Amino acid sequence: MPMIRAEFISGKTEAQKRELVEALTRETARVLEVRKESVWVVLQEVEPENWAVAGTPLSDR
Amino acid sequence: MPMIRAEFISGKTEAQKRELVEALTRETARVLEVRKESVWVVLQEVEPENWAVAGTPLSDR
Amino acid sequence: MPMIRAEFISGKTEAQKRELVEALTRETARVLEVRKESVWVVLQEVEPENWAVAGTPLSDR
Amino acid sequence: MPMIRAEFISGKTEAQKRELVEALTRETARVLEVRKESVWVVLQEVEPENWAVAGTPLSDR
Amino acid sequence: MPMIRAEFISGKTEAQKRELVEALTRETARVLEVRKESVWVVLQEVEPENWAVAGTPLSDR
Amino acid sequence: MPMIRAEFISGKTEAQKRELVEALTRETARVLEVRKESVWVVLQEVEPENWAVAGTPLSDR
Numbered sequence: 425m426p427m428i429r430a431e432f433i434s435g436k437t438e439a440q441k442r443e444l445v446e447a448l449t450r451e452t453a454r455v456l457e458v459r460k461e462s463v464w465v466v467l468q469e470v471e472p473e474n475w476a477v478a479g480t481p482l483s484d485r
Numbered sequence: 486m487p488m489i490r491a492e493f494i495s496g497k498t499e500a501q502k503r504e505l506v507e508a509l510t511r512e513t514a515r516v517l518e519v520r521k522e523s524v525w526v527v528l529q530e531v532e533p534e535n536w537a538v539a540g541t542p543l544s545d546r
Numbered sequence: 547m548p549m550i551r552a553e554f555i556s557g558k559t560e561a562q563k564r565e566l567v568e569a570l571t572r573e574t575a576r577v578l579e580v581r582k583e584s585v586w587v588v589l590q591e592v593e594p595e596n597w598a599v600a601g602t603p604l605s606d607r
Numbered sequence: 608m609p610m611i612r613a614e615f616i617s618g619k620t621e622a623q624k625r626e627l628v629e630a631l632t633r634e635t636a637r638v639l640e641v642r643k644e645s646v647w648v649v650l651q652e653v654e655p656e657n658w659a660v661a662g663t664p665l666s667d668r
Numbered sequence: 669m670p671m672i673r674a675e676f677i678s679g680k681t682e683a684q685k686r687e688l689v690e691a692l693t694r695e696t697a698r699v700l701e702v703r704k705e706s707v708w709v710v711l712q713e714v715e716p717e718n719w720a721v722a723g724t725p726l727s728d729r
Numbered sequence: 730m731p732m733i734r735a736e737f738i739s740g741k742t743e744a745q746k747r748e749l750v751e752a753l754t755r756e757t758a759r760v761l762e763v764r765k766e767s768v769w770v771v772l773q774e775v776e777p778e779n780w781a782v783a784g785t786p787l788s789d790r
Contacts, residue, residue, distance in 0.1 A: 425586065425721060426676040427549065428692070431649065432700055433669065441534065442542065444699045448672070449540035451691035455684055456676055460539045464547065464586070466492065467535040473624065474650040477669060478643045479632035481625065486599060486769065487554040488732065489570070493578055494547065501577055502656065503664065508573035509550070510662035516566045517554055521661045525730065525769070527614065528657040536547060543547065553771065563717065564725065571723035582722045588675065589718040595746065596772040600765045601754035603747065608708065608782060609737040610671065611753070615761055616730065623760055630756035631733070638749045639737055647669065647708070660730060685778065686786065693784035704783045710736065711779040 426452050427464045433482060434469035441467055487513050488525045494543060495530035502528055548574050549586045555604060556591035563589055609635050610647045616665060617652035624650055670696050671708045677726060678713035685711055731757050732769045738787060739774035746772055 428448050436444075445465045453460040472483035489509050497505075506526045514521040533544035550570050558566075567587045575582040594605035611631050619627075628648045636643040655666035672692050680688075689709045697704040716727035733753050741749075750770045758765040777788035 425719060425726065426674060427586070427588075429673040429675075430696065431671045431673075432696075436700060438534065440699055440701075444696065445537035445542060446540045447695035447699055448692060449537060451695055452674065452676075452688065455688045455691055456680060457684075463539065464549070465537040465540075466531055466549075467537075469535070470649055473621065474652070475669060476628035476632060476648040476650075478646065479629045479648075481628060482669065486597060486604065487552060488769070488771075490551040490553075491574065492549045492551075493574075497578060499656065501579075505574065505577045506659035506664060507662045508577055509570060510659060512569035512573055513552065513554075513566065516562055516569055517558060518562075524661065525732070526659040526662075527653055527732075528659075530657070538547060560717065567720035567725060568723045571720060585722065587720040587723075588714055589720075591718070592771055595743065596774070598750035598754060598770040598772075600768065601751045601770075603750060608780060608787065609735060610708070610710075612734040612736075613757065614732045614734075615757075619761060623762075627757065627760045630760055631753060634752035634756055635735065635737075635749065638745055638752055639741060640745075647671070649671075658730060665730065682778065689781035689786060690784045693781060707783065709781040709784075710775055711781075713779070 425462050426456055426458060427466070428452055429466050429468065431468045431470055433472050433475060436469070486523050487517055487519060488527070489513055490527050490529065492529045492531055494533050494536060497530070547584050548578055548580060549588070550574055551588050551590065553590045553592055555594050555597060558591070608645050609639055609641060610649070611635055612649050612651065614651040614653055616655050616658060669706050670700055670702060671710070672696055673710050673712065675712045675714055677716050677719060730767050731761055731763060732771070733757055734771050734773065736773045736775055738777050738780060
């Protein structure tokens with residue numbers, strides 16, 4: 425019953441999000457040897473001012 | 486000091502959200518034998534296009 | 547497809563953990579009007595030295 | 608490669624959020640003896656009706 | 669700067685865990701069009717008694 | 730009511746963990762202008778084989 429959570433900076437297209445959940449599900453099911461139906465994926469889009477690397481928000485870059 | 490996090494698809498009413506936090510708090514305090522004041526609940530509403538089962542976003546269903 | 551995550555200090559009995567997942571599942575299904583089969587609960591037991599309130603680990607209390 | 612996640616009630620200013628990521632990064636790098644470049648901070652702003660203490664949403668207080 | 673978190677029931681082999689992080693990283697980088705170096709993956713192995721579906725711990729199944 | 734979660738590779742000393750929760754609490758209270766008593770910090774130590782950058786577990790480095 426794997427649960428995959430993907431956090432990334434907002435601004436991706438709907439097509440990218442669809443492809444991402446499809447790919448993460450397929451690979452998780454394949455490697456962990458579970459049915460795709462048992463894999464949940466949740467996407468969390470983070471605004472660039474809320475994600476910082478080295479203390480600097482990504483919105484500054 | 487329990488922390489309960491509930492993730493679900495957005496679209497619930499305010500009354501449901503109130504009842505949910507009340508119920509989760511009451512049951513957690515009762516079972517773990519802590520005061521209700523020490524229980525925190527955070528609700529995270531997820532858009533249906535950001536939650537996928539079997540690789541398909543729930544917005545498609 | 548709700549996902550409930552409960553974090554609490556380690557040291558609870560197996561009976562408490564069973565009762566907690568049962569209660570959180572039942573209440574979530576009831577309030578959000580979903581089938582119990584669609585509710586996932588994950589318990590995360592935290593060591594008291596890894597949980598701090600007011601800057602003091604709970605292991606000091 | 609520390610990852611710091613800070614959840615708090617929405618409504619803080621941009622200046623506070625910048626100062627928070629800067630401070631959390633600096634302290635984490637200092638104490639854990641890692642480079643600031645390896646520290647990620649994600650801020651999660653929670654609406655007051657989605658955060659409850661003692662079963663009561665903070666929006667009621 | 670995507671962050672992928674995979675939670676699953678403990679008991680997988682080291683080879684499966686290696687293959688999983690490799691696959692999740694590769695697919696995330698490909699779909700989101702970021703460098704693999706910017707993708708972090710964290711695995712969280714959950715004991716079956718701490719993961720419940722329909723209110724029943726997976727350790728009972 | 731801020732909640733801070735710090736994930737890092739296991740192997741830090743108890744003194745470092747104490748100093749980290751103290752520092753994260755102090756800075757969060759100061760910047761967000763809340764009492765230290767309302768700040769919770771949870772530490773999550775991750776084994777190096779469960780944390781990957783660029784698809785490679787940190788245990789390989």
